[in-house]
Amino acid sequence: xxxxxxxxxxxxxxxxxxxxxxxxxxxxxxxxxxxxxxxxxxxxxxxxxxxxxxxxxxxxxxxxxxxxxxxxxxxxxxxxxxxxxxxxxxxxxxxxxxxxxxxxxxxxxxxxxxxxxxxxxxxxxxxx
Numbered sequence: 001x002x003x004x005x006x007x008x009x010x011x012x013x014x015x016x017x018x019x020x021x022x023x024x025x026x027x028x029x030x031x032x033x034x035x036x037x038x039x040x041x042x043x044x045x046x047x048x049x050x051x052x053x054x055x056x057x058x059x060x061x062x063x064x065x066x067x068x069x070x071x072x073x074x075x076x077x078x079x080x081x082x083x084x085x086x087x088x089x090x091x092x093x094x095x096x097x098x099x100x101x102x103x104x105x106x107x108x109x110x111x112x113x114x115x116x117x118x119x120x121x122x123x124x125x126x127x128x
Contacts, residue, residue, distance in 0.1 A: 013071035018049060021076055024090075024097045034078040045076050052080035054087045 025031070025045035034040065036047035052075040059069035074080070079090050101107070 010067060010071045013067075014074075017072050018074070020094070020098070020101075021049075021079070022046070024094055025076055025079070027097070028093060030078060036077055039078070045078075047077050049074040050077050050080040054080065054082075054084075 022045040025034075031039040031043055031045060034045070034047065039045055039047045051073050055073050055075060058072045062069040062072060079087060082090070
């Protein structure tokens with residue numbers, strides 16, 4: 001496998017991981033208790049993604065198969081800073097969410113898609 005394809009693959013993995021995390025937290029209404037003001041205003045998970053120690057096992061697995069591990073190292077701030085019990089709950093719900101995605105691939109969260117696109121557009125624009 002050539003180097004550019006490897007990088008593109010990891011970028012796609014990272015984007016899918018972020019999208020799944022944000023979609024799950026939006027669907028579970030985590031924004032109601034999240035301390036990030038932006039999430040509360042958007043009524044969706046749109047806050048920063050942070051590197052989390054909770055993801056150490058997944059990073060190690062990715063490195064063992066030859067990837068860099070950066071694709072899954074980051075989580076939304078509320079989960080990245082959560083206690084272990086909160087993260088375990090998140091993982092359990094994420095497993096169920098992924099099973100539902102496989103069973104129903106046509107299901108989408110259009111509100112989440114709009115919030116995330118708006119967040120990305122604002123970051124790309126320069127501040128006058």
